[in-house]
Amino acid sequence: MKRTLKALVFFGVLLVAWQALVAARIWSPVLVPSPASVGRYLWEAVTDGTLASATLVTVQRLGLGYVAGLLLALPLGLLTARFQLLADTLGLLALGLQALPSVCWVPLALLWFGQTEGAMFFVVVMGTLWSVIIATDSGVRNVPPIFARAARTMGSRGLHTWLRVILPAALPYIVGGMKQGWAFAWRSLMAAEIYVTILSGFGLGHLLHYGRELHAMEQVIGIMIVLLAIGLLADKILFSPWERFLHRRWGTAR
């Protein structure tokens, strides 16, 4: 409660400082709109439904691609950790592609899929995939061998060992990778949405783009605030529970 209060005070102060800057008229109000005008824009966008539908489109793209990326990456990471041949081939590829800024997938996606949902999906999957493969792989490699040995003496074999021992033991790494994958996916999706218009759905990135085209700074800043809020929410809803779980079980300070 106290922490929430402190956060609220902080953002309140930020808002006041912003208002003060606008009132000082250092920059043109076209470039730095007042908090009130941004609030007005957001209110309109909420009431006429554009914000809700854009958020839905974006979150859906993100969620779909992210989940698909995870479902693909987890088994692949386990496989590269298990088979040296895969580590030397697929693992190497993943390591290289993980370092590639995920925005770089956008032109390729456009050429392959055109201006379609497929392109968006592809970009998000590519953002997620590689870092989760790498994290799962190194997580599994860093599991103390004694866990698997102890499990073996208790009668655990094969798939049971992988699912009940190796995978949970690698969880701290995997959650780290999931978080990174999320960040990459989110960034590349925004880049894609700003970069290309897809008629099947206008996401938040498009709103941002049109804000710029129309020189509507209050729209640009308003959408950025929404993006910030989504990022925070995702962290609190998707990752905080995992991190609390890890913290409680492993006793690691994070």
Added chain:
Amino acid sequence: MTLASETQAAAPSKLSLRGVEKHFRVRRGSVQALDNISLEIGEGEFVCLLGPSGCGKSTLLNIVAGLERADAGQVLCDGAPVVEPGRDRMVMFQESALFPWLDVLDNVLFSLRLKPGLGRRERREVAEFYLQLVGLEKFHHAFVHELSGGMKQRVALARALASNPRVLLMDEPFAALDALTREQLYGDLQRIWRERRKTIVFVTHNVREAVCLGDRVVLLSPHPGRIQEEFQIRLPRPREINDVDVAHHATLITAALRGYGRSGPPAPQGDGI
């Protein structure tokens, strides 16, 4: 040869090690970890394998556990060759090897869930029984990192006991604990061994610990690991680490160690080797 050793040799062995050898491949060639180890261990016997670190104690225990394969010779358990780990031979390691993602109760349940023929309720009852046996009935839902070193080893013991193995293999399980905690565990282990009638193979580098716990102390020497000598410890139980008789026997064994120390293992110091 005494009458006792004669009758014991004739009795059927629970564990039978026959000419066990083990080599490890290292960067330059290979090292021989174990050389021609033969040992008979009777049902219900408490045997301590004693030796300096690096003499192959863990390797030997892992072979008995079925976690590693011998290069030559074989290990029989109830007359059947050991080829893989089995629930009849549970292992306790120096590090507790408890799973941090599970709480205490779930750690104990892990082995029970793998045992066929037990219902949910039965499993729980069994787990609770063994946690009580090691004195941790109040810590069912604690997480591993919240436990002290001694408590972790108690949970590991409960987990090993839970699937009711006939043989318990213990690899320096108390080496990382403080002296007071260890003393308590010596008492508990002897009590549990007697009550639950287990066969125990206990690895240690601590002479006193070996004397305090074992019916028999088997002395190993390093490079390669060989059986040097065996000592029968005929002292009343429960024994305590600071008993005069325990200290006396420990002195004898330490002296024996020194005796061949010039040609074999390094000279021992204190009660550790």
